[in-house]
Each structure stands twice: as C-alpha cells, then as structure tokens.
Amino acid sequence: MQQNKMRDDIWQRLQSVKNLQTQPAMVAKITQMLQNPATNASELGEFIKSDPMLASTVLRLVNSAFYGLPGRVGSINHALVLLGFSTVKNIVLSASMLEMFKVDTGSSKFCATELYKHSLACGVIAQYLAQTTGYEQKEECFVAGLVHDIGKMIILQVLPEEFKHVIECADKTKILFYDSERKLLSVSHQEVGGMLVEQWHLPPQIQDAVSSHHNPSPDSKLTAIVHCADVFARVLGYGNGGDDKIPEISDIAWNMLKLGNVNLANMFDDIEKEWQKANAYF
Numbered sequence: 453m454q455q456n457k458m459r460d461d462i463w464q465r466l467q468s469v470k471n472l473q474t475q476p477a478m479v480a481k482i483t484q485m486l487q488n489p490a491t492n493a494s495e496l497g498e499f500i501k502s503d504p505m506l507a508s509t510v511l512r513l514v515n516s517a518f519y520g521l522p523g524r525v526g527s528i529n530h531a532l533v534l535l536g537f538s539t540v541k542n543i544v545l546s547a548s549m550l551e552m553f554k555v556d557t558g559s560s561k562f563c564a565t566e567l568y569k570h571s572l573a574c575g576v577i578a579q580y581l582a583q584t585t586g587y588e589q590k591e592e593c594f595v596a597g598l599v600h601d602i603g604k605m606i607i608l609q610v611l612p613e614e615f616k617h618v619i620e621c622a623d624k625t626k627i628l629f630y631d632s633e634r635k636l637l638s639v640s641h642q643e644v645g646g647m648l649v650e651q652w653h654l655p656p657q658i659q660d661a662v663s664s665h666h667n668p669s670p671d672s673k674l675t676a677i678v679h680c681a682d683v684f685a686r687v688l689g690y691g692n693g694g695d696d697k698i699p700e701i702s703d704i705a706w707n708m709l710k711l712g713n714v715n716l717a718n719m720f721d722d723i724e725k726e727w728q729k730a731n732a733y734f
C-alpha cells in the first residue's frame with residue numbers, strides 16, 4: 453500500500469515537471485519536425501543552420517568515419533545531398549540528444565556521457581540487427597536504441613537524490629539499475645522514458661520499444677531488437693547504463709530474432725567494426 457502511495461507521489465512529481473534542465477523541449481521540437489511527413493530537406497537544412505551548435509555538431513558527425521564519405525563535407529546542404537534526408541535526420545537527433553546528456557550527475561558512480569555512449573551503441577547495434585534480421589525500418593531501430601534509456605536522464609533531473617540512491621544500491625548490491633529503481637522508487641526508467649517519447653509524438657512502435665525494452669513482448673520485433681541491442685552493448689562494454697550487470701536476454705526476443713542460428717563471435721566482430729566507426733567522433 454505504502455509502495456503504491458510512493459509510486460503515485462513520484463509519478464506525479466515526474467509528470468508535473470514542465471521545464472527540465474535538460475533539453476527535451478529542443479529534442480521534442482526536432483523530433484516533431486522530423487516526424488512530420490511534410491518536412492522537406494531544405495526546411496531541415498534551414499533548421500540546422502539556425503543553430504550554430506547543432507550545425508557544427510552535425511558537420512562533425514557527418515565527417516566522422518561512421519558515414520564513410522570520401523571528402524570533407526563543409527556545408528549542411530552538401531551533407532544533405534550526400535547522405536540523404538533520413539540519415540541527416542538521425543544525425544540531428546543524435547546531436548541534439550548529446551546535448552541532453554551533458555549534465556553533471558554529482559555522482560562518482562554514474563557518468564551521463566557513458567550513458568550517452570551506451571545509448572548510441574544501442575542505436576548502432578539495433579540498426580545492425582535490423583539489417584541482419586530483415587527488419588526494414590532500420591532508422592526506426594537507430595532512434596529507438598538512441599532514446600531507450602532516456603527515462604534515466606529524466607529521473608536524474610527530477611529526482612536527483614532518489615537517483616543517487618538507486619545508483620548506490622545497484623552498485624552495492626550488484627543488481628541492475630532497472631531492479632534497483634523498481635525496488636526503491638516503484639517506477640522505472642522505461643515507464644518514464646515511454647511517457648516522454650509519447651510527449652515527443654514519436655511513433656507508437658518506438659514508444660513500445662522504450663517502455664518495454666527490459667521485458668519485450670512477442671508483438672514487437674522493434675522492441676526485441678532494442679532489448680538485444682541493449683544487452684549486447686553491455687556485453688561488449690560500450691559505455692555504461694548505470695550498473696555493471698549484464699541482464700539476461702529474453703527468450704522471446706532471442707527466438708524472434710532467430711539468434712540461435714547466428715555465429716555470435718562473427719556478429720560481435722561486425723558490431724565492433726560498426727561501433728569503432730560511430731565511436732570515432734566521440
């Protein structure tokens with residue numbers, strides 16, 4: 453009973469927050485614009501150019517090895533021509549998300565940049581898994597992976613003291629961040645993240661991937677992909693999600709992606725190559 457009360461209380465505090473120190477407003481604006489089918493390349497170009505920070509980050513990302521472009525790309529318009537609208541959309545989202553993670557957590561046990569790396573790795577691996585398992589919406593996988601743990605940043609901003617306790621408890625008792633927050637807060641970052649991406653008007657399948665990535669159902673291949681990408685990012689040690697545990701992989705996700713038929717050593721080698729390219733920028 454008391455747990456329910458605490459849960460309601462925390463939920464209310466989370467929902468009542470309008471102005472977080474992080475930049476969800478900016479990210480929300482970008483995601484809304486990108487979700488609008490009427491948005492075209494020149495509007496996207498104008499938008500990027502209107503924010504010098506965003507423009508320089510986009511150009512740095514465009515010129516990183518990940519995108520494998522032959523020469524140096526010096527202008528946003530050139531980037532759009534060479535990479536195409538959808539890829540630049542992903543870059544804009546990654547760049548604006550990066551800003552959200554530039555936060556001092558006040559804890560020696562948790563670094564937001566490491567969480568960003570973990571999130572980016574999850575996006576890169578999810579995109580790889582989409583390719584290798586025949587899921588057509590590759591970019592959706594990248595976005596879902598990138599935002600899957602965004603709820604952690606919201607809890608950190610809204611409930612900093614509670615967040616510290618969750619981190620300490622996960623560290624001391626060697627449990628997952630996810631189990632620690634459910635134990636101490638009765639709400640989890642996947643619920644909170646799901647709420648946020650719903651506010652951002654991301655498509656329902658991405659909302660599901662965020663709000664169920666720790667317990668995927670058989671109904672969503674995207675959620676299964678993000679679940680596995682999250683576990684693989686941890687197995688391979690890319691960034692840090694807030695604890696040192698590797699969660700058990702869900703049978704549902706494993707079977708849905710037919711990973712039993714895959715040579716895992718080869719797959720991890722391929723993922724490592726993709727990650728090195730993406731990581732070159734950071």
Ligand SMILES: [Fe+2]
Pocket residue numbers: 600601630641642665666682
């Ligand atoms: Fe998570």
Ligand SMILES: [Fe+2]
Pocket residue numbers: 570574600601682693
């Ligand atoms: Fe994660």
